[in-house]
Amino acid sequence: MSYTLWYWPGIPGRGEFIRLALEASGIAYRDGAAEGGRDAILEALEAAEGPPLAPPFLDTGDSVIAQTAAILDWLARAHDGLAPPGEAGRSRALQHQLTILDALDEVHEVHHPIAGSLYYEDQKDEAARRAHFLRTERLPRFLGHFEAVLARSDGEWLLGDSWCHADLSLFQLVDGLLYAFPLRMTALAVNVPKVMALHGRVRALPALQAYFESGRRQPYGDGIFRHYPELDAV
Amino acid sequence: MSYTLWYWPGIPGRGEFIRLALEASGIAYRDGAAEGGRDAILEALEAAEGPPLAPPFLDTGDSVIAQTAAILDWLARAHDGLAPPGEAGRSRALQHQLTILDALDEVHEVHHPIAGSLYYEDQKDEAARRAHFLRTERLPRFLGHFEAVLARSDGEWLLGDSWCHADLSLFQLVDGLLYAFPLRMTALAVNVPKVMALHGRVRALPALQAYFESGRRQPYGDGIFRHYPELDAV
Numbered sequence A, B: 001m002s003y004t005l006w007y008w009p010g011i012p013g014r015g016e017f018i019r020l021a022l023e024a025s026g027i028a029y030r031d032g033a034a035e036g037g038r039d040a041i042l043e044a045l046e047a048a049e050g051p052p053l054a055p056p057f058l059d060t061g062d063s064v065i066a067q068t069a070a071i072l073d074w075l076a077r078a079h080d081g082l083a084p085p086g087e088a089g090r091s092r093a094l095q096h097q098l099t100i101l102d103a104l105d106e107v108h109e110v111h112h113p114i115a116g117s118l119y120y121e122d123q124k125d126e127a128a129r130r131a132h133f134l135r136t137e138r139l140p141r142f143l144g145h146f147e148a149v150l151a152r153s154d155g156e157w158l159l160g161d162s163w164c165h166a167d168l169s170l171f172q173l174v175d176g177l178l179y180a181f182p183l184r185m186t187a188l189a190v191n192v193p194k195v196m197a198l199h200g201r202v203r204a205l206p207a208l209q210a211y212f213e214s215g216r217r218q219p220y221g222d223g224i225f226r227h228y229p230e231l232d233a234v
Helices: A015-025 A032-047 A068-078 A087-111 A120-152 A165-180 A182-189 A193-203 A206-212 B015-025 B032-047 B068-078 B087-111 B120-152 B165-180 B182-189 B193-203 B206-213
Strands: A003-006 A029-031 A057-059 A064-066 B003-006 B029-031 B057-059 B064-066
Touching (some): A003 A015, A015 A068, A015 A165, A029 A032, A057 A068, A064 A068, A064 B087, A068 A087, A068 B087, A087 A165, A087 B068, A120 A165, A165 A182, B003 B032, B015 B068, B057 B068, B120 B165, B120 B182, B120 B193, B165 B182
Parallel strands (some): A003 A029, B003 B029
Antiparallel strands (some): A057 A064, B057 B064
């Protein structure tokens, strides 16, 4: 397999969920946009079968797959270790992945509650109103859900003794939330100790250290995870 | 297999995407909430392995799967006819399904742009503002995308000569949009003739006629697809 991952350069975004899976599994891949930037993505998007609606998409050499969860599920079927073996385990990993991506959508919506095509500055009032509900209802609900999943697990990961792609994605969700909502996350952390411990374990995974030290991990800032102090509160 | 589908009674919602797949495939299932209502769902949710964050979830007899796209992907792997055979076809069906569900999320967000826990009446101003962008940017983008997928297909369905679960879901998305945004959809329809023709073909599928005539299909009204005349416009 000769993989090329296509995602917008300069932000972690949804691409990071796939990068973490590729890196943690030691699967070789080319980063399409690292070389050609946004123009290269738009060209690849235009040429791709499928076609994708938007990045991320993965060119496997044989075909092009879009949608973060579909890509991760495809990788988990092609490579051992990204999900428990067997149909039930792979479906469960996909289920958890989709719930994490639902939470990610809401983290994006909070600073763009009216339109993705408007600047944040043009929807600040609505964002402030929505952020209250993200902080007080939605983050506790999503993080509490995964705390319950971990409490029921036979091991320290979502699906037992080994991490799966959903564990890597839960790390990324929590990591981005710690950047975007540090006050609220510090307050919530005490209620979800298993989720926070999982975040720490993924951060320390030997297979990811080279990537974390490579400078290739994209910084937060202007993508899904944004730190607007006015949207954060204890 | 002995399936039980769990979803909130009284609305089509995300449950309808799974019902259409089960009905069109002739797969027998029990509707958990039709008998026990909301209390029965909450009990099943509490007891379910996984656990699901929210309905819909499917009890397969062996396990419980949540998340609409994960359920449909699971069914497509367990039963012939819901996706093209082979890993590439099943992944592509999942990709399209996820894009349809992304559109569905935006249709829900339009009347609840601040919080799902607030009434529409408490977020009408924000909804009116967001609806402008749904009508002028997002619906043309999503429907135009599927028009392009159909234009590239070898057959009259998204993935060739046979329908897959994503075709049934695209029908449901368009059907709900026709209910919720009749003015806008009438104007958009001329630009997406292949999508509208697909909607008509699914409506006429022989395998679905008994279901459509059964009275079991839940009415639109208070769920994801809502017709607020003030949010619609040509």
